Amino acid sequence: MSAPSPEPPAPEPPAPEPPAGEPPAAEAAVRAVDLHKTYTGPRGDVPAVRGVDLAVAPGEFFGLLGPNGAGKSTTIGMLTTLVVPTSGQARVCGLDVTRDAVAVKRRIGMVSQNNTLDNELTAVENLEFRGRYFGLGAKDARRRADELLEMFNLTDRRTGTPFELSGGQAKRLMICRALVHRPEVLFLDEPTAGLDPQTRVNLWEVLRELQAGGQTTLLTTHYMEEAEALCDRVAVVDHGRVLASGTVPELKSSAGADTVITVTYDGDVPEGVRKLSEREGIGKVEVTGAQVRVFARSPDGLLAELVAAGAAAGVGVTDASQLRPSLETVFLTLTGRDYRE
Amino acid sequence: MSATGIDTSGPLAPAAAPRPTLPRTFLAMMAREVRVMRKNFVSTFARVIIQPVLFVFVFAYVLPKIGPGGASFAGQAGGRAGGPAFSTILVPGLIASSVVMQGMMAVVFPLMMELSWQRSITDRALAPLPVPLLAIQKIVAAALQALIGGLLVLPAVLLIHADGQAPRVHIDDWPLFVLVMIMGSLLSAAGGLLLGTLMDPQKMQMLFALVLLPMSMLGCVYYPWAALEHVRWLQITVLVNPMVYVSEGLRAALTPQVGHMSFWAYGPVLVIGTAVLTWFATRTFTRRVLT
Numbered sequence: 001m002s003a004p005s006p007e008p009p010a011p012e013p014p015a016p017e018p019p020a021g022e023p024p025a026a027e028a029a030v031r032a033v034d035l036h037k038t039y040t041g042p043r044g045d046v047p048a049v050r051g052v053d054l055a056v057a058p059g060e061f062f063g064l065l066g067p068n069g070a071g072k073s074t075t076i077g078m079l080t081t082l083v084v085p086t087s088g089q090a091r092v093c094g095l096d097v098t099r100d101a102v103a104v105k106r107r108i109g110m111v112s113q114n115n116t117l118d119n120e121l122t123a124v125e126n127l128e129f130r131g132r133y134f135g136l137g138a139k140d141a142r143r144r145a146d147e148l149l150e151m152f153n154l155t156d157r158r159t160g161t162p163f164e165l166s167g168g169q170a171k172r173l174m175i176c177r178a179l180v181h182r183p184e185v186l187f188l189d190e191p192t193a194g195l196d197p198q199t200r201v202n203l204w205e206v207l208r209e210l211q212a213g214g215q216t217t218l219l220t221t222h223y224m225e226e227a228e229a230l231c232d233r234v235a236v237v238d239h240g241r242v243l244a245s246g247t248v249p250e251l252k253s254s255a256g257a258d259t260v261i262t263v264t265y266d267g268d269v270p271e272g273v274r275k276l277s278e279r280e281g282i283g284k285v286e287v288t289g290a291q292v293r294v295f296a297r298s299p300d301g302l303l304a305e306l307v308a309a310g311a312a313a314g315v316g317v318t319d320a321s322q323l324r325p326s327l328e329t330v331f332l333t334l335t336g337r338d339y340r341e
Numbered sequence: 342m343s344a345t346g347i348d349t350s351g352p353l354a355p356a357a358a359p360r361p362t363l364p365r366t367f368l369a370m371m372a373r374e375v376r377v378m379r380k381n382f383v384s385t386f387a388r389v390i391i392q393p394v395l396f397v398f399v400f401a402y403v404l405p406k407i408g409p410g411g412a413s414f415a416g417q418a419g420g421r422a423g424g425p426a427f428s429t430i431l432v433p434g435l436i437a438s439s440v441v442m443q444g445m446m447a448v449v450f451p452l453m454m455e456l457s458w459q460r461s462i463t464d465r466a467l468a469p470l471p472v473p474l475l476a477i478q479k480i481v482a483a484a485l486q487a488l489i490g491g492l493l494v495l496p497a498v499l500l501i502h503a504d505g506q507a508p509r510v511h512i513d514d515w516p517l518f519v520l521v522m523i524m525g526s527l528l529s530a531a532g533g534l535l536l537g538t539l540m541d542p543q544k545m546q547m548l549f550a551l552v553l554l555p556m557s558m559l560g561c562v563y564y565p566w567a568a569l570e571h572v573r574w575l576q577i578t579v580l581v582n583p584m585v586y587v588s589e590g591l592r593a594a595l596t597p598q599v600g601h602m603s604f605w606a607y608g609p610v611l612v613i614g615t616a617v618l619t620w621f622a623t624r625t626f627t628r629r630v631l632t
Binding site: 039077080081082083084101102103105106108110112114115116117118119120121125129130132133134135138 | 361362363365366369370372373376377380381451454459460461462463464465466467468469470471472630631632
């Protein structure tokens with residue numbers, strides 16, 4: 001080793017690259033950079049969001065996918081100005097959500113998870129007054145309200161109070177209300193949580209129409225299939241961080257997003273199975289007790305092989321499953337945890 | 342039109358959003374309050390009017406009728422024998438208590454719903470208005486209800502009385518009457534918003550027992566403040582009660598012949614107190630709405 005040479009000039013720090021598949025900042029309808037939120041409570045600080053980066057392009061239908069408690073609602077709260085970020089930056093339509101909160105509110109529509117309809121008003125009045133809050137004259141607001149009720153098949157509920165609406169109808173009315181002023185960006189926080197499967201599928205139809213119409217939308221969901229069915233791009237969130245983002249096919253084909261085969265034996269996992277990780281086309285092999293989980297790029301015949309390996313070692317198979325690449329396997333790969341809820 | 346009936350090319354397509362101004366949004370919210378008030382007029386105002394109407398009925402009509410015992414009781418309550426009729430004492434007092442009660446309830450009751458359970462406050466918080474201005478809007482709307490509540494009580498307290506027990510009311514100074522009514526309404530609405538945002542929504546029921554009832558019993562509603570000179574410690578203690586200043590201000594405006602506080606006592610409290618309570622209430626409200 002020679003004496004240390006004079007320090008070379010420090011290289012230019014590379015410009016931070018946007019995560020894969022994200023549009024450049026200038027074009028983003030929604031942009032979050034290193035967004036943090038920590039709630040201070042009597043039992044100390046609770047970090048809810050720990051450095052979220054996001055970019056949603058105009059016209060895009062974007063999904064924040066993650067289990068309950070992942071920080072999705074807090075993130076959407078910050079983007080809609082109702083939650084004050086602890087640090088980081090968030091811009092909607094190029095406007096800072098903290099400094100230009102009113103200007104941001106003029107440009108967004110928000111459907112929250114709870115039913116926040118105005119119970120003192122009828123269905124049509126809910127829409128009418130929302131229109132007037134956003135600068136429509138009384139007549140225009142009434143016309144717009146009737147137009148939306150018609151489009152969302154709620155005309156027969158026109159003069160009913162929010163208490164008289166079913167869960168699905170209330171959600172549709174809330175979506176109408178968020179669209180009254182033609183927002184540039186629509187936020188939907190868990191739009192189908194708590195709805196029965198039939199209502200949920202109906203609501204998906206509504207959301208698909210919005211997507212086809214080019215409505216820029218950011219939706220949070222804890223339903224994998226909802227994200228797969230609706231979103232152009234998805235960010236997978238867990239514990240207040242974005243784990244990965246991209247289109248659903250991108251995520252599925254990204255490293256490690258393989259077919260996941262899980263086999264539970266009635267004895268120890270055979271030694272041969274553990275060594276599978278050395279084989280070409282197999283990402284990793286995780287052994288937990290009597291259960292083995294194999295992440296494989298080329299899964300053909302592997303399940304049968306795992307069963308046979310057990311038979312050869314004198315142990316039976318009590319449970320076996322094979323998940324094709326999906327957001328669920330992406331989540332499994334990224335977090336190592338089962339996706340429940 | 343598509344299968345779901347949503348025409349995506351037309352009305353759903355994002356278009357240039359209307360550009361609301363702050364005054365337009367503020368007025369639209371006031372229009373919403375007026376619509377709701379019109380719908381619930383009877384239930385809203387019945388709850389605040391029934392108490393003063395019954396009170397004046399019992400003390401200015403029934404008791405004088407049922408004989409010397411009742412009459413002298415009513416007379417004593419008014420202060421010295423030969424002093425003003427009890428009904429005269431009650432007119433400004435009962436209007437003041439209605440104003441204050443209505444102003445506080447008009448803000449606290451809706452807030453209970455809006456801040457708990459479904460947090461329906463988000464509906465209004467997403468309107469294009471700074472959150473502190475939303476607090477001001479709530480105060481103004483509740484003050485409007487307080488004013489209406491006070492004016493509705495006026496005919497009842499003027500007209501319900503036994504023969505010879507008519508209150509002697511004369512407004513010499515209209516601007517003073519208007520000022521006290523408006524400032525009293527704003528003061529109680531601002532106080533209501535402050536209480537409503539400081540209290541746990543689940544414990545709001547205690548408001549009646551612990552706040553509203555003592556405020557009205559010790560608010561110089563049923564006796565003028567000057568008459569409390571016989572109970573000096575109480576006369577000083579009740580000065581913390583905002584209702585005292587509304588009662589005394591109205592006493593000066595409506596029944597100036599009855600001993601009342603000087604304008605320089607109740608005037609600044611009404612004006613400065615409103616400003617201070619509003620300032621604090623906008624802060625506590627903002628803290629409850631933005632997390």
